[in-house]
Amino acid sequence: xxxxxxxxxxxxxxxxxxxxxxxxxxxxxxxxxxxxxxxxxxxxxxxxxxxxxxxxxxxxxxxxxxxxxxxxxxxxxxxxxxxxxxxxxxxxxxxxxxxxxxxxxxxxxxxxxxxxxxxxxxxxxxxxxxxxxxxxxxxxxxxxxxxxxxxxxxxxxxxxxxxxxxxxxxxxxxxxxxxxxxxxxxxxxxxxxxxxxxxxxxxxxxxxxxxxxxxxxxxxxxxxxxxxxxxxxxxxxxxxxxx
Amino acid sequence: xxxxxxxxxxxxxxxxxxxxxxxxxxxxxxxxxxxxxxxxxxxxxxxxxxxxxxxxxxxxxxxxxxxxxxxxxxxxxxxxxxxxxxxxxxxxxxxxxxxxx
Numbered sequence: 001x002x003x004x005x006x007x008x009x010x011x012x013x014x015x016x017x018x019x020x021x022x023x024x025x026x027x028x029x030x031x032x033x034x035x036x037x038x039x040x041x042x043x044x045x046x047x048x049x050x051x052x053x054x055x056x057x058x059x060x061x062x063x064x065x066x067x068x069x070x071x072x073x074x075x076x077x078x079x080x081x082x083x084x085x086x087x088x089x090x091x092x093x094x095x096x097x098x099x100x101x102x103x104x105x106x107x108x109x110x111x112x113x114x115x116x117x118x119x120x121x122x123x124x125x126x127x128x129x130x131x132x133x134x135x136x137x138x139x140x141x142x143x144x145x146x147x148x149x150x151x152x153x154x155x156x157x158x159x160x161x162x163x164x165x166x167x168x169x170x171x172x173x174x175x176x177x178x179x180x181x182x183x184x185x186x187x188x189x190x191x192x193x194x195x196x197x198x199x200x201x202x203x204x205x206x207x208x209x210x211x212x213x214x215x216x217x218x219x220x221x222x223x224x225x226x227x228x229x230x231x232x233x234x235x236x237x238x239x240x241x242x243x
Numbered sequence: 244x245x246x247x248x249x250x251x252x253x254x255x256x257x258x259x260x261x262x263x264x265x266x267x268x269x270x271x272x273x274x275x276x277x278x279x280x281x282x283x284x285x286x287x288x289x290x291x292x293x294x295x296x297x298x299x300x301x302x303x304x305x306x307x308x309x310x311x312x313x314x315x316x317x318x319x320x321x322x323x324x325x326x327x328x329x330x331x332x333x334x335x336x337x338x339x340x341x342x343x344x
Binding site: 086125181184185187188189191192222225226229230233 | 324330331334338
């Protein structure tokens with residue numbers, strides 16, 4: 001895949017007079033500055049900072065009579081709470097901070113593709129793979145914490161003991177492939193949407209990309225929902241006790 | 244819609260690439276089913292199958308909501324998860340199409 005650094009990275013490169021050089025095995029040896037090479041990190045950092053700034057602002061101005069921003073964020077928290085409550089039977093609220101933070105991070109990153117000059121960090125597989133790996137580590141850790149180490153892994157062996165040599169490798173394979181599907185789904189959707197919007201922009205920059213950007217807004221929301229929902233489902237599968 | 248546009252775009256790109264590549268590049272004997280062409284055809288097939296499957300899923304969900312409007316919330320959530328899982332297959336092909344270049 002060709003590398004198209006975001007305009008922000010190119011602009012910062014010019015302002016800061018960063019040196020451009022070829023990166024072996026990347027973008028066919030095209031000369032890029034360090035910011036252009038790692039512009040997904042720049043965008044992810046920016047999205048995270050914006051998310052933190054907005055949430056801190058809401059946190060500081062909490063009031064009994066909620067303003068518009070507080071109402072939006074109350075809606076977000078209730079939505080994540082509802083999602084966790086529907087899927088995790090007992091003490092689901094302890095997972096709210098992690099799931100909510102991840103949902104906000106993914107959401108802000110998805111929407112950053114709509115701002116001209118920025119590219120969504122989630123259109124780079126490294127970012128979504130990181131998110132999926134963190135979710136993977138999180139639900140495995142909590143599964144082992146809730147059920148105990150032995151019981152958690154014995155769960156993968158299936159109920160019939162003589163099928164264990166067959167079931168255990170398959171279940172582990174399924175567990176590991178979750179990382180791939182979880183990360184590739186988000187990456188492919190956002191990257192595809194961004195590429196199509198970019199092509200529309202190339203055809204005619206005025207007004208033509210707007211319908212695609214509206215779709216991008218919608219898909220950004222849907223993909224955030226799907227990513228968060230799947231994380232909650234994996235988590236509920238890991239922590240639920242079988243009675 | 245998105246997948247249709249993606250597919251249409253990839254085909255356009257293919258036409259442009261072939262048009263530009265033909266006179267400039269040395270005439271290396273290359274199979275038609277090699278490289279980008281394969282990716283585009285694979286994406287078209289995957290998108291077609293995904294469209295049919297998602298259509299079936301949405302039909303079932305709509306029928307469910309029409310019969311029991313109170314279950315709309317649950318059905319919608321389940322439908323979106325199902326659609327995401329179906330869509331993932333096309334996304335794999337899209338990623339493969341990105342990789343073949």
